[in-house]
Amino acid sequence: MPLPSRVTDLTSFDLLRSVAELGSIGRAAQAHGMSQPSASERLKTLEGRVGVTLLERTSRGARLTTSGQLVAGWAAQVLARAADLDAGITSLRADRQSHLRVAASLTVAEYLLPAWLIALRSVSPDTATVLSAGNSVHVAEQVLAQKADLGFVESTDVPQGLASRVVAHDELVLVVAPDHPWARRRRVTAAKAAATPLVSRESGSGTRQAWEQALTSAGITESAGPLLEMSSTTAIKAAAIGGIGPAVLSLHTVAADVAARTLVRVEVGEVDLHRALRAVWPSGRTPRGPASDLLTIATRSLTDRADRR
Amino acid sequence: MPLPSRVTDLTSFDLLRSVAELGSIGRAAQAHGMSQPSASERLKTLEGRVGVTLLERTSRGARLTTSGQLVAGWAAQVLARAADLDAGITSLRADRQSHLRVAASLTVAEYLLPAWLIALRSVSPDTATVLSAGNSVHVAEQVLAQKADLGFVESTDVPQGLASRVVAHDELVLVVAPDHPWARRRRVTAAKAAATPLVSRESGSGTRQAWEQALTSAGITESAGPLLEMSSTTAIKAAAIGGIGPAVLSLHTVAADVAARTLVRVEVGEVDLHRALRAVWPSGRTPRGPASDLLTIATRSLTDRADRR
DNA sequence: ATGTGCACATAGGCTGTCCCTATGCCTCTG
DNA sequence: CAGAGGCATAGGGACAGCCTATGTGCACAT
Numbered sequence: 001m002p003l004p005s006r007v008t009d010l011t012s013f014d015l016l017r018s019v020a021e022l023g024s025i026g027r028a029a030q031a032h033g034m035s036q037p038s039a040s041e042r043l044k045t046l047e048g049r050v051g052v053t054l055l056e057r058t059s060r061g062a063r064l065t066t067s068g069q070l071v072a073g074w075a076a077q078v079l080a081r082a083a084d085l086d087a088g089i090t091s092l093r094a095d096r097q098s099h100l101r102v103a104a105s106l107t108v109a110e111y112l113l114p115a116w117l118i119a120l121r122s123v124s125p126d127t128a129t130v131l132s133a134g135n136s137v138h139v140a141e142q143v144l145a146q147k148a149d150l151g152f153v154e155s156t157d158v159p160q161g162l163a164s165r166v167v168a169h170d171e172l173v174l175v176v177a178p179d180h181p182w183a184r185r186r187r188v189t190a191a192k193a194a195a196t197p198l199v200s201r202e203s204g205s206g207t208r209q210a211w212e213q214a215l216t217s218a219g220i221t222e223s224a225g226p227l228l229e230m231s232s233t234t235a236i237k238a239a240a241i242g243g244i245g246p247a248v249l250s251l252h253t254v255a256a257d258v259a260a261r262t263l264v265r266v267e268v269g270e271v272d273l274h275r276a277l278r279a280v281w282p283s284g285r286t287p288r289g290p291a292s293d294l295l296t297i298a299t300r301s302l303t304d305r306a307d308r309r
Numbered sequence: 310m311p312l313p314s315r316v317t318d319l320t321s322f323d324l325l326r327s328v329a330e331l332g333s334i335g336r337a338a339q340a341h342g343m344s345q346p347s348a349s350e351r352l353k354t355l356e357g358r359v360g361v362t363l364l365e366r367t368s369r370g371a372r373l374t375t376s377g378q379l380v381a382g383w384a385a386q387v388l389a390r391a392a393d394l395d396a397g398i399t400s401l402r403a404d405r406q407s408h409l410r411v412a413a414s415l416t417v418a419e420y421l422l423p424a425w426l427i428a429l430r431s432v433s434p435d436t437a438t439v440l441s442a443g444n445s446v447h448v449a450e451q452v453l454a455q456k457a458d459l460g461f462v463e464s465t466d467v468p469q470g471l472a473s474r475v476v477a478h479d480e481l482v483l484v485v486a487p488d489h490p491w492a493r494r495r496r497v498t499a500a501k502a503a504a505t506p507l508v509s510r511e512s513g514s515g516t517r518q519a520w521e522q523a524l525t526s527a528g529i530t531e532s533a534g535p536l537l538e539m540s541s542t543t544a545i546k547a548a549a550i551g552g553i554g555p556a557v558l559s560l561h562t563v564a565a566d567v568a569a570r571t572l573v574r575v576e577v578g579e580v581d582l583h584r585a586l587r588a589v590w591p592s593g594r595t596p597r598g599p600a601s602d603l604l605t606i607a608t609r610s611l612t613d614r615a616d617r618r
Numbered sequence: 619a620t621g622t623g624c625a626c627a628t629a630g631g632c633t634g635t636c637c638c639t640a641t642g643c644c645t646c647t648g
Numbered sequence: 649c650a651g652a653g654g655c656a657t658a659g660g661g662a663c664a665g666c667c668t669a670t671g672t673g674c675a676c677a678t
Binding site for chain 2: 002003004005006007008009010011013014015017018020021023031032033050051052063064066067069070071072073074075076077078079080081082083084085086088089092093106109110111114115118119122131133134178231232233234235238256259260261262297
Binding site: 368 | 654655656657658
């Protein structure tokens with residue numbers, strides 16, 4: 001199901017946000033490098049799409065109506081994530097030969113790095129970051145070969161020659177569609193989970209390895225083969241949501257779906273599915289400059305969580 | 310600063326997500342109701358904008374590259390929030406005369422309701438919801454006059470004639486720009502905070518009333534007038550980020566900025582800034598049907614938070 | 619009162635984007 | 649070796665969006 005076209009054009013919502021900040025359509029237009037009539041028309045068609053009046057236009061400027069405030073608030077969430085996306089994309093482009101090279105596992109790159117990059121930008125605006133994403137082995141290689149200044153991995157065991165610091169935590173979770181039998185019980189035994197074919201990544205992926213390792217550690221040697229192998233997290237989620245079968249994914253990956261009830265988390269008994277996410281760097285070469293800044297930012301996000309109620 | 314144009318068109322990212330799910334450009338095109346060549350071209354221009362190859366095209370379909378998985382993951386966050394936005398917008402339109410009428414304070418409507426509405430849709434897909442947002446008095450009026458089936462308020466005291474249940478918590482927080490003197494100390498006394506002019510909403514807004522009441526409860530009678538009054542939360546945040554001065558806002562409002570370090574939270578000594586968010590309905594008329602479902606969903610989100618580590 | 623300034627709306631014309639159909643090319647498979 | 653499935657390219661047409669120029673309404677000052 002594609003996204004409704006009502007919300008696909010972020011420019012108009014961004015413009016609305018600017019009007020809220022600047023108090024006038026004309027100034028918002030200026031901030032966006034467009035003419036005042038264009039902005040005026042855009043906002044009018046936006047109101048048409050939304051179906052309610054968003055702006056109270058006066059000869060002294062424009063203010064948001066109550067509905068306008070709501071829409072602007074919801075839109076702000078979208079725009080914030082879009083800013084993350086943009087920061088991520090920037091880090092993928094290797095066009096400027098930057099001076100902070102980061103290697104990270106997919107989980108870290110997907111869920112934590114964009115916010116760190118934005119924070120880093122406010123500390124040292126001129127640092128362009130280049131990201132190389134891959135599995136733990138890839139990250140270790142990049143860091144050891146000094147092709148990356150800093151790495152982030154989700155292994156429990158840190159490769160030889162690397163120093164590390166825990167920067168965040170992750171957890172594998174077993175999820176099922178809401179109408180799956182397990183959804184009501186919210187808990188299965190490790191043996192039962194192991195004996196059930198799952199929707200999973202291809203063998204060799206970090207998530208799948210971690211799951212199998214966790215089962216082995218719990219003393220479970222036999223486990224069923226996968227029900228279906230898919231190449232991307234998104235595809236696995238879609239399959240699980242569609243009711244194909246249970247899936248094991250990173251908590252970060254499914255948090256939104258669990259909150260929205262499109263997936264239900266099922267506890268797995270007696271298995272430690274927790275894993276630390278670590279920053280890594282070559283032993284003895286303490287990160288300096290931007291790498292050090294990024295390390296600080298990453299570490300700080302850990303203490304912050306504890307700050308909060 | 311407007312959003313970069315690279316990320317303003319969500320359609321292309323949505324299409325990318327579909328390719329990840331369905332395994333082929335053609336099927337993704339079909340799912341979006343467009344022709345295969347259009348999808349192919351869109352994805353190509355998307356790759357051009359992003360600057361890296363996102364898809365591995367084979368004669369058997371298309372798969373995401375590692376970069377493609379990252380971009381798709383980041384985009385999924387944006388799309389999820391866009392879905393919230395869409396759900397919110399739908400609730401603002403009164404075009405279908407729906408049968409679930411909800412009145413909510415701005416804080417609840419902005420930060421909690423969209424997810425609830427999406428969850429509700431999966432429970433009873435045919436329920437269209439109409440939202441009326443306003444302050445606590447407005448909500449109480451709507452509910453008492455039976456113009457709303459369910460209300461959500463952030464007052465500490467529930468109006469006469471209404472039954473209530475706590476569904477979430479909120480907290481007022483004092484925030485300053487990172488270069489503000491208070492940012493280093495991370496804590497000020499209540500008296501000092503009260504004596505400092507703040508950027509705030511116009512008098513009469515729920516947030517401002519709550520702040521003044523909290524100070525009064527802490528035995529502080531004198532407080533400085535506002536430094537600057539602005540009509541929208543967004544504008545206040547922009548002013549605070551710009552370093553105009555400290556601001557008091559809902560935790561939900563600033564959580565993202567605090568995480569991204571564009572704002573710094575400052576603890577205020579000896580003042581209780583916590584407030585419960587409550588669902589309200591007419592005493593003796595227990596919600597039934599969709600209203601009851603929504604109440605369940607809202608309550609459930611409270612217990613969930615405790616579930617998480 | 620009346621003029622002036624500011625802000626938004628409307629009009630007209632143009633450019634560019636985006637989409638569709640038709641077709642070509644490649645690869646895997648039977 | 650032929651057919652099917654999948655993606656890319658080509659060409660043409662529709663429409664959305666932007667710009668400049670101008671109109672309209674309100675507030676405030678003289």
